[in-house]
Amino acid sequence: MERELIVGADGSEESLSAVDWAVDEAVRRGVPLRIVYASAWERYEEHKPSFGIHRGRARTYTEHIPAQAVARAHTRAPALKVTSDVLAEDPATALVRESAGAGAVVVGCRGRGELAGLLLLLGSVSLSVAAHAVSPVMVVRGGRQNRDGGFQRVAVGIDEADEAAAAVDFALRAAELRGAELRAVHAWRCPAHQVPEPPRAADATDFHQTRAEMRLDEALRAIAPRHAAVSVRRDAVEGLARAALLDVSTTADLLVVGARRRKGHIGMQLGPVNHAVLHHSACPVAVVPHD
Structure with a gap:
């Protein structure tokens, strides 16, 4: 039996395109899809009390990203088993570690950096995951x-x-x-x-x-x-x-x-x-x- 497919999501349009592509790939393979959002900021935010309207913007944004990706995946393939994880660590480190139990890891060709609005060209997370992952890594890029x-x-x-x-x-x-x-x-x-x-x-x-x-x-x-x-x-x-x-x-x-x-x-x-x-x-x- 093939192992699950993992896709990295960070809220950017490129990562949402990667989620769409990963959904189709998981359906083809007949395997579950796991959406992973990782941010080193989480290790700091998790130590701060946050209740109701006083919750930090970073915490609200963090909760929104995987929920948005899961909803998008379910809309595209209602029968597909989709789960999500939020990990408090560097995205590349998290995806490389998780690759040990995956059939493959899917990433977008660009993504958001730790600072809101900062777009990083391929060469950071995607390149690092491709260079170190145990499983195959699929980078979603190119025309429609x-x-x-x-x-x-x-x-x-x-x-x-x-x-x-x-x-x-x-x-x-x-x-x-x-x-x-x-x-x-x-x-x-x-x-x-x-x-x-x-x-x-x-x-x-x-x-x-x-x-x-x-x-x-x-x-x-x-x-x-x-x-x-x-x-x-x-x-x-x-x-x-x-x-x-x-x-x-x-x-x-x-x-x-x-x-x-x-x-x-x-x-x-x-x-x-x-x-x-x-x-x-x-x-x-x-x-x-x-x-």
Whole structure:
């Protein structure tokens, strides 16, 4: 049985769009949805007495956010089991911890900061959750047609075949649930083509193209048969991986990438391709850990 889906909500329009998307995803998966609102301010507010009209504005706002999100979810899918939690801690910390028991965590591409009205671009909560969560993380972004499943296509980026299994399996399952096509993309580059007026020897191009196609076949061979109903298109594309994935995102309902996390002096970090798609994808992005 699949585990519950968690969605972070903070009252912003972007997070409410994420709630809508998470409701549809939970219905597709047949799992409960848990709405989580977390704020470090709660640990201070909870120590202050607040009764009737004297309650603080922060407390009133806090109670309104999850109630609004739950009501919105019930309106969209009355039969879906929806619960909510208010947690007195940093949002990224809370969502990362809660990810250990979730099938996936859904977040919006932007959100409100701790100061009312302060909008934070992707790079704070969403990036931190994507870099540290135990479960897959889905960032809801892009145009309405992409978010609403208008293209009937899921895309997955494949780098090294031996590291792609988790992302490929997630993408195939997502395509199966949507009745969509899967487009598997691997980008390759020929060093001879990176210099001015490069030689265009057919054999060099053919070698790299063939090797890229073999990587796609290898990544899909063991997993695709478990999702036989899904039509799979293989695309070996010459160029930068981030450019190839951003291009395919324009006509996709979901873009899936593996999380190659690297340990740095400031902790776990996502690679440059992950950053590029999280910031610029035209459709929702699922980051699936494989380390």
